[in-house]
Amino acid sequence: MAIIKPSIPKGTRDFSPAEMVRRNYIFETISSVFRKFGYQEIQTPTLESLETLTGKYGDEGDKLIFKILNSGDFLSKIPTDKLGSQTSTTITSSISEKALRYDLTVPFARYVVMHQNDISFPFKRFQIQPVWRADRPQKGRYREFYQCDADVVGSESLLNEAEFILIYHEALNKLGLKDFTIKLNNRKILSGIAEIIGKPELMVDMTVAIDKLDKIGFDGVSKELIERGFTMADIEVLKPVIMLKGTNESKIENLQFVLKNSSIGLKGIEEIETIFSYLASLRPPTSDLKPLPLELDITLARGLNYYTGAIFEVKTNEVAMGSIGGGGRYDDLTGMFGLKDLTGVGISFGADRIYDVMEELKLFPETSSESTRVMISNFDAVAEKYALPLLGELRDAGINSEIYPTHAKLKKQLNYADDKKIPFVILIGSEEMDRGTLSLKNMKSGDQQKLTIDQIISALSV
Known part of the structure; x- marks a missing residue:
């Protein structure tokens, strides 16, 4: 019998006992903060029906779903005379009925619809489980990784957004991170900006470009905007908005002036102000409360086709790293499964990136390596x-x-x-x-x- 060389699939990892103690330290810290704010844990199966996942992530996302072949002779349902003319895409539904979970959001939506008569709304849940994507493995990107999500559905209150900001702040402080920024924006403000320059149909193109400001600078953004159908006159209007500096309060004042003729833009500003108001009430002046590192960032986009209101992103300033958290408000999450008009808002922690940050900064307590x-x-x-x-x-x-x-x-x-x-x-x-x-x-x-x-x-x- 030939000896098999031990290996694991690309994009997956083994975790040693020491690594597991540290990973669990992160998960338990985040979970404790979720629970403190009234969120309850659920879990969903590793496997979902393929039809549950397909069509929810766009064409590119669908390609990254790990499909599972049916048990037994999975080709038996396909006539032999047609096998030669079929492609892998056209026969997928015949040979695969199940798939590995791609994210936690779609399974959560499915869960809410299936259990709508058993849960109380608003429903506040958190979930910490692995997900799988057939992506090309590279540094910091894996085919199997954990997501730490919290969502509340069935509530339009912006108090939820304010509390998510506090959840990020408390959890990351508990983990020892000292210098990070919680960025906040609103989809309605971005819609308003596209509206005032007379290009509402190019709103997504506009945000895709301005989202790259940190990477390619204003000149690079301008060039991309021109390529996407904007004029130099449009860019002159956009420039003071894109390059907005100063305090959150001064940014709001400037935006109120710029968007004075856009009802949707003003609605977005009003929502941001409401969130700030809630935060002021939730954080009375107390000596042991650190200032919130909250920044209103008009260039923040984060998957705009998905979000409908507030948008969050968290970045550490201590280590060169992408975002370590993000989320936002979405409408009709459960509509894909027949339960219409159920608004929600959610956030996610990037546990793997947080681990790398903590490892580099040596933030894990000594006891976290003890079993x-x-x-x-x-x-x-x-x-x-x-x-x-x-x-x-x-x-x-x-x-x-x-x-x-x-x-x-x-x-x-x-x-x-x-x-x-x-x-x-x-x-x-x-x-x-x-x-x-x-x-x-x-x-x-x-x-x-x-x-x-x-x-x-x-x-x-x-």
Whole structure:
């Protein structure tokens, strides 16, 4: 029998125990903030019906959906005389009825429609699960990755948008990020800008171009706008809006003047002001509250065909990295499944990028690399018998504990503890058994103390 070289598919990853502890630290931190704001967790299946996913992400998105071949003889439904004339696209529906989840949003919409009689609206849910995309793997882009989403559907209140800004702020602060920017814009403002220059039909073209301002500068944006059908006169009108600087308040004042003849643009400004008003009420002047790093950014677009109101994006300023979060308001999310006019708003955290940022900045706490808090040594059968009840006491006290599984020399056992980054080792020899006090060794400092098991439990429970 030939030996198979072990490998995994491109765009997927194994995670070591140390990496899993750190990933779970991120997930648990974000989850705790979601729960604090009243969001409840759901999960949806890894597999969805192919028809549930198809047509929801555009033609390019559909190409990236991982299809699953039907069980058994999946070609049996296709007449043999037609097999030669069929393409993979035309026979997909005949040979594949299921697919891997592409994102968490469409499965969430499907869930809401299927369970609409069992859930209370507004419905606030969060979901942290892997998704799959048949994309070309590259640095920072994987075929399997996790999404951390929170959405509320069935509520038009802009209080939800304000609270999402606070969720981003609190979660990222808890994770140790110190310098990041939460960017905010509104689809209606962008529609208003396109309206005042008389090009509402080119609104998407306009936003695709101005969204690149940070990358290609104003000259590059101008060139692209010309290529997309705008005139130099249009660009002269757009320039002061695109290059808008100053405080959020001054930006709003300028926009109110520029958009004074656009009802939809003014509506977008009014929504932004309402969000700011909610934030002022939700954050009374308190010494321990850090200022919100919130910036009104008119060039922010984020998939405009999808969003209908507020748009969010979060960027770290400490590491060269793309966005680490984003989201916005959408209308009729569930309409694709027959439940019309159910508005919603949601955000997502980019967990993989956040991990890379925290790794580079060394933000993971030391305890996040621990799985075992203390190991008991095992020198011989007598010491092992003495140690086992103590191991039970440690675990009953909620302390992650293990015993070295075989009788071995001290150096080997300490090397094992070092490799696993176990911070404490309990040494049990004949002297310890005679006196009833144990030697607790701090693996970092090398210090040892003689303590009873109760004293050890008390010290390690801190």
